[in-house]
Amino acid sequence: MELRQLAHFLAVVEERHFTRAARRVHLTQSSLSASIRALESELGGELFVRNTRNVEVTEAGRALLPHARQTLACAEEGRDAVAGVRGLLRGQLAIGVIQTFGMLHLPSLLARYHRLHPGVRLRLRHGSVSALTAAVVQGELELAFVDYPLGLHADRTQARSLGDEHLVLAVASDDPLTARRQLRLQDLATRDFVEYRADSALRITIDTACREAGLERHICCEVDTISDLVELVAQGLGVTLLPSSALLPAGGRVTGVPVTPPIRRELAVISAANRLPTPAAAALLDLI
Known part of the structure; x- marks a missing residue:
């Protein structure tokens, strides 16, 4: 099983169409189909039900999906970590923030961060504390700017206090x-x-x-x-x-x-307790 096969699988899942997925990963449709067939052969089961209009994910495909996403994310984090050792930050930094966060002016902070690390693409998501905390624990977000209480997943996060208002x-x-x-x-x-x-x-x-x-x-x-x-x-x-x-x-x-x-x-910035912040996230924490 190769990383490129998992990337092809994920493209088909998200596009629900082989032609659109092939265009997304810069392959011909026949090459993409061959890659998926090879993956299905290795796993011993069909991942998709194909018809003339769209593509449906099978039960086996749904079982593979979270592991494929996690594997590709880990590979990307590995590449970013090696780049960080060389002093070059790159990749994506996903951040969550509640609607009212007066302790920091986040737009100014992110603008300063971008000037220092232009190779990092920033993604900002708003949400409730419980939703953002769950997203951090599940690896969808690296950091989240929240207030207390943190909710059900509090014991699975590392919180750095930013003060109170x-x-x-x-x-x-x-x-x-x-x-x-x-x-x-x-x-x-x-x-x-x-x-x-x-x-x-x-x-x-x-x-x-x-x-x-x-x-x-x-x-x-x-x-x-x-x-x-x-x-x-x-x-x-x-x-x-x-x-x-x-x-x-x-x-x-x-x-x-x-x-x-x-x-x-009380306001805080949180990260997942079971993994170290990526170099891109660590650089933002240092800037704070």
């Missing part, structure tokens, strides 16, 4: 609460809240703090994006608790008021 009560700029220098959480029981989705680490932090302070919030709207959350506050639909950095895109339309007891959010 306090949340503020976000209110519309014409709200009377903007005149207050500080607000007690208990005094907000009569206000309508708009909230970020319940499965987020940020929401878990907020729910825990409010419960401990004895505040039972009336939630009138729940959204999937922080940008929608801030805009709804600006329109006067309700108030919400957010990092102050999340309010910047709203300009002067939304004001952040400190709350007591303070709500602290």
Whole structure:
């Protein structure tokens, strides 16, 4: 079994069509078909069911798929590691980040990284903490910028703390609460809240703090994006608790008021605990 055969197999799986897959790997269709037949012969089973319109993956093909991906990824990491020893970073660096990460200005960081290591192609993915943590553990991402709690896979990650920040009560700029220098959480029981989705680490932090302070919030709207959350506050639909950095895109339309007891959010960058960061990932960690 050769790496090129696994690459051909993966191309057919993803394209579901031999002609498109052959074009992708720069082969004739007959050469690609011969490569797949040789792989099937070596493995002792058909990997695809072929018909005139498309290609379906067999049970044997589905069993091979994760191992093929892992093998090709390891080979690529090996090439990158050798290049790193020579002082030349190359390959791809896949990074995850939550929607609000105010501790670092990630675009500036990545731009600086690219100037130092132009041979590394960067890929950035947004997601929830639980989804990003799972992706790091499964090898889909090298690093992820997240907040606590990390969720089910926390014990399979290595976390490097980046510090913490306090949340503020976000209110519309014409709200009377903007005149207050500080607000007690208990005094907000009569206000309508708009909230970020319940499965987020940020929401878990907020729910825990409010419960401990004895505040039972009336939630009138729940959204999937922080940008929608801030805009709804600006329109006067309700108030919400957010990092102050999340309010910047709203300009002067939304004001952040400190709350007591303070709500602290800890931020971290995580990698998988069972493998060392690739040279490309290690260079980003050093830059941080």
